[in-house]
Structures are given as structure tokens and as C-alpha cells.
Amino acid sequence: MKAKDPAWKEFEISVTNFIKALDPEAQVTHDAMIPDKDTGTPRQRDVWIETKVSKLFSLKILVSCKRYKTKLNQQHIDAFIGELLSSGAQKGVIYSYSGFTKPALDKAKARGISCCRLYQNEPADIPELLSFHAYLMTPAFHFWAAWLEVIDGQPNTLGELFELNMDQGSMPIKLIDLVLSKHAQKRAGVRSNAQQTGTLPQKWTESISLRNPNTGSDMLRIEFGGDWDFYEATLEGYLINGSYEFTDGEFHGEQSFPEVHHSGPQPGSNWKRVKSIPNSADKKLSIGVIYGNTESIKEHLLNCSEQTIQNVSEILKNA
Structure with missing residues (x-):
């Protein structure tokens, strides 16, 4: 040997x-x-x-x-x-x-x-090695529910609300499944539009209302939607293969897009949270997008099951 x-x-x-x-x-x-x-x-x-x-x-x-x-x-x-x-x-x-x-x-x-x-x-250990700067967009889901009117027997927690059967034609559907279905449709539309136009995906909002069977007015308002968190890669997150010439400041080789962890809400130690992605013409950007999935949204909602539904009926009466 x-x-x-x-x-x-x-x-x-x-x-x-x-x-x-x-x-x-x-x-x-x-x-x-x-x-x-x-x-x-x-x-x-x-x-x-x-x-x-x-x-x-x-x-x-x-x-x-x-x-x-x-x-x-x-x-x-x-x-x-x-x-x-x-x-x-x-x-x-x-x-x-x-x-x-x-x-x-x-x-x-x-x-x-x-x-x-x-x-x-x-x-990477010096910025001069980089031929592009990596950014990442990760999904940020928001959900809000509030009673506009108070009636007997209404759910008090989000968990109880999620179990309500909604009339959607031939077959009733639980409210949580309706939210997930609408979220999946919206997410697919946002993704398709971004791919077709070559632009960054936009945030969006959807709503569901429950009507009072006696008055016909809205008694519950639900709003949910998708926003984005932005991350910039740390210098150490890039893996470099090649040669850097210090005296002339030239690099010949390749750099990788930093690794992204999909197991949790944060993309990993290779990334730091920033307010936005820069619109800069002086450096090349490479932007990754994670659109998320329905299961992660469902898990997020179920984790909030014990949360009490906000009641704004008194505020509306006094407005």
C-alpha cells in the first residue's frame, strides 16, 4: 500500500x-x-x-x-x-x-x-474572492382572526375555530383545510408569476369571512398571507475552489452558493438576517427562494391552537 x-x-x-x-x-x-x-x-x-x-x-x-x-x-x-x-x-x-x-x-x-x-x-476569507453575492428569501406566514360580533356558542380558541366545517359546495371542509388550500393556491400563483416575469416573488394576503346566519353580516374575519424574510450569506458560507492572486487582485475558480438548512425556520449559520435585498448594479447577486410547503404552515397553525381569538366587537360598537 x-x-x-x-x-x-x-x-x-x-x-x-x-x-x-x-x-x-x-x-x-x-x-x-x-x-x-x-x-x-x-x-x-x-x-x-x-x-x-x-x-x-x-x-x-x-x-x-x-x-x-x-x-x-x-x-x-x-x-x-x-x-x-x-x-x-x-x-x-x-x-x-x-x-x-x-x-x-x-x-x-x-x-x-x-x-x-x-x-x-x-x-472564503476575503470579499475579493466573491464573483457573486448570495441572498435568500424564506417564507413568513401570518394569520389573524377576530370576532366582529359576539354570538352564543362561538369558538374561543384558534384550535376550536380550525375544526369548524365550512360549506364549500358538495362537501364540507374544515376551516384549517380551507386556509391551507387557499394558501397553496396563492403560493403556486406567486411562484409561477415570479418565474414567468423573472422578478422576485411578492407578498400576498387572503381573507375568509363567516356570516351571522341571522343578520347576514360578517361576524368573523380571518386574514392570512405570505411575506418574506431576507438573508445575506456570511463570507464564510461560500466554499471556494480556485486561485487568488493578491498582487493583482484576481481570482480564477469557482464559488458555491452557501448551504441552506431546511430542517428549521432559520436557514443556518451561513446566513444573517437583513431588512431587504439590495438593488445594486455594482455587484452581481444570486438570489435563492424557499417557498415553503403546506405541512410547515399546518404545523405553524396547530402550534397556535390554544391562542384565544381576538374579540373586536366592542371596539367596533364604540367606533
């Missing part, structure tokens, strides 16, 4: 494979032995690249891979400058596992050296 490569070697191989994927036509060699420019003695180089610019001009690039637990400092850049000069390469690149100090970046930029970090399915 082949022994596992040490971490530093795995890092070098990962950098090599990433560079190969960027330019399949380039000759990219890991652990290359290149003659020293001054002495001719073979010297080990982490990654050696030979390519052509505009398919005409030859270019040699030296890549050094540093898998240290701390950021590279200015002295590390000085040492690499010596390696670069002795290698005969026209361009130098350093990949650091833990990043760079600011003086190191300043030194590298002054000498034309590219400072990079490789991300392998890792959380």
Missing part, C-alpha cells in the same frame, strides 16, 4: 494540477530539476512552467509552493528573488498556504512577483 504523501507535497501537486487545468497547452512540471543559471548545477524547483505568449514568445515561469502555518514575510520574498534569478525564469510566482504579510506583498509587487493562494473547497 502506497504511503500517503506529506502535506507539503500534496500542496505542490495540487498547485501543479490547478495550473495545468488553466492552460492545457503549457508544459507544467512538478518537482523539476532545472540547471542553475550561474553554475549549471541541477536545482530542484517546486513547479516549472514553459509556455508561449500569443503562441509565439517563449516564457518560463518559476512557481514556489510554501505550505507553512504562518503567513510569508518579506524575508521569504527576498529568498525567492534569489531562486528566481538563478533559475533563469522570466516570471516568478509564490503559492502560500497561509497567505502573506502586507510588507511581503509590497515587496513582491515591486519586483513583479505574483503572490497566490490556492483554495480547495475552503470557506
